[in-house]
Amino acid sequence: MSNRTIIPFGPQHPVLPEPIHLDLVVEDERVIEAIPSFGFIHRGLERLVEKKDFQEFTFVAERVCGICSFIHGMGYCQAVERVMGITLPPRADYLRTFWAELSRIHSHLLWMGLVADAFGFENLFMNSWRIRENILDIVEETTGGRVIFGAAKIGGTRRDVTNDKLKEIGRTLKTIEAELHAITDVFEQDYSVQQRLRGIGILSREDAFDLGAVGPTLRGSGEPMDARCEGYAAYRDIEVEPIVESDCDSYARCMVRIREIYQSFDIIRQVLCRMPDGETEIKVKGYPNGEHFARLEQPRGEVLYYVKGNGTKHLDRFRVRTPTFANIPPLLKMLQGCDLPDVPVIVLTIDPCISCAER
Amino acid sequence: MKMTYVALKSLFSSPATANYPAEPKTYYPGTRGHIVLEVSTCTLCKICEIRCPTGAIQVDREGKAWSIERMKCIQCGFCVDSCPRKCLSNDPQYTSPASEKITDRLDVPYEPPKRKPKPETPPA
Ligand code: SF4
Ligand code: SF4
Numbered sequence A: 001m002s003n004r005t006i007i008p009f010g011p012q013h014p015v016l017p018e019p020i021h022l023d024l025v026v027e028d029e030r031v032i033e034a035i036p037s038f039g040f041i042h043r044g045l046e047r048l049v050e051k052k053d054f055q056e057f058t059f060v061a062e063r064v065c066g067i068c069s070f071i072h073g074m075g076y077c078q079a080v081e082r083v084m085g086i087t088l089p090p091r092a093d094y095l096r097t098f099w100a101e102l103s104r105i106h107s108h109l110l111w112m113g114l115v116a117d118a119f120g121f122e123n124l125f126m127n128s129w130r131i132r133e134n135i136l137d138i139v140e141e142t143t144g145g146r147v148i149f150g151a152a153k154i155g156g157t158r159r160d161v162t163n164d165k166l167k168e169i170g171r172t173l174k175t176i177e178a179e180l181h182a183i184t185d186v187f188e189q190d191y192s193v194q195q196r197l198r199g200i201g202i203l204s205r206e207d208a209f210d211l212g213a214v215g216p217t218l219r220g221s222g223e224p225m226d227a228r229c230e231g232y233a234a235y236r237d238i239e240v241e242p243i244v245e246s247d248c249d250s251y252a253r254c255m256v257r258i259r260e261i262y263q264s265f266d267i268i269r270q271v272l273c274r275m276p277d278g279e280t281e282i283k284v285k286g287y288p289n290g291e292h293f294a295r296l297e298q299p300r301g302e303v304l305y306y307v308k309g310n311g312t313k314h315l316d317r318f319r320v321r322t323p324t325f326a327n328i329p330p331l332l333k334m335l336q337g338c339d340l341p342d343v344p345v346i347v348l349t350i351d352p353c354i355s356c357a358e359r
Numbered sequence B: 001m002k003m004t005y006v007a008l009k010s011l012f013s014s015p016a017t018a019n020y021p022a023e024p025k026t027y028y029p030g031t032r033g034h035i036v037l038e039v040s041t042c043t044l045c046k047i048c049e050i051r052c053p054t055g056a057i058q059v060d061r062e063g064k065a066w067s068i069e070r071m072k073c074i075q076c077g078f079c080v081d082s083c084p085r086k087c088l089s090n091d092p093q094y095t096s097p098a099s100e101k102i103t104d105r106l107d108v109p110y111e112p113p114k115r116k117p118k119p120e121t122p123p124a
Helices: A057-062 A069-084 A090-118 A122-143 A163-189 A191-197 A205-210 A250-274 A323-335 A340-349 A354-358 B002-012 B047-051 B078-082
Strands: A004-009 A021-027 A030-037 A289-298 A301-310 A315-321 B034-037 B057-060 B065-069 B088-091 B103-107
Touching: A021 A340, A030 A323, A030 A340, A057 A069, A057 A315, A069 A090, A069 A289, A069 A301, A069 A315, A090 A122, A090 A163, A090 A250, A090 A340, A122 A163, A122 B002, A163 A191, A163 A250, A163 B002, A191 A250, A191 A340, A205 A323, A250 A340, A301 A323, A323 A340, A323 A354, B034 B065, B047 B057, B047 B078, B078 B088
Parallel strands: none
Antiparallel strands: A004 A021, A021 A030, A289 A301, A301 A315, B034 B088, B057 B065, B065 B103
């Protein structure tokens, strides 16, 4: 006769940056099933489109998430621009890509710190965040905000960066990249990191695909799928090879993120090399009328933006499907059969951003 | 082994953090810290009030004043972009922490142009 117990996990838990509640059904120390509950921080952002006009709403869209803020703003703008039939000047597309990749680097570095903290490696945590700070400095210098960039607007970007500045940033990024190797080597080779991540939280390729996983969670299970290959913004000129690991465990997801950081550095180098001159915004006339779905790749995975305009300054409908929302069912699958002390680490390997998921 | 190298390096290098209150924080020129108004050019046209997404700005035409609720403002800079007279700007310095929600009220010396009195129809 087995002895089943239900252990509540969250919404407040030392490793969780944000509130999600899981009821863990455990048998001895083994998790049999995890039952999630949501709705602790629902903000009703989608409804706000009825109150804010479509240009103001860019600021609201950007505040869907506090980490991948820029790509949210960019996704919303991209969807509205498609509806209105606006083609951006090339420089605006390149600048957006530049900021999007910077936000990917800083998000992944944040995640590396959080996961190191989750398995109790404080030094690694501090060092990851120290490097992230340098990226945030670049962001603040070029956009004026540290995490809420506020740089995207419908019809282009709100700021321009001089070419001299971009060159200087290119040099700074090179030193940051060199420094980063010391940290990522620890993730790759350190014994204690391997002990906490290898073989933990297995998600098979079929399960990942069937349950609709996105982003590093999906690519860590060997499925090469990356929305950047769709070729939005400057990705139409820059080749992006999806980064795939086939081990299907927490370590594979960690490696995907680490390799994506280096890929982002590489994309930024290409963006800086090819940065076209010219305007960064065009005048927007009229109101959106029609609907569009935009797909973008965020640090956490693919995000879907749906907007529907009715020819007035207020949109009819705005909908966002954030990557964390899609990654919850795969997470529940990973948790089945794991040991109780591994739960925090496994939850972190999907890089949960619950506030995004609840909008 | 890898970590030993990182740890030792941190041990012998200078701190990564600043000695904050003693050493003031320097901001970049483009940082969106807080909104400042150049009162001499403002025409009390209310465009900033209408465009502000959070409703932080209040323009009082009768009382000739422009006011901003600092705690409501999210430093988005939309008002700066939309002011037709370019009299708003982002100052890089953040507002200091406060225990109550203050409203900054600035008097604007703007005089609306006098309407020319209609020329009287000359007697025929
Ligand atoms: S600050 Fe600018 S937008 Fe606001 S009332 Fe004055 S002139 Fe108009
Ligand atoms: S910066 Fe944004 S929130 Fe602040 S007053 Fe200007 S428009 Fe309003």
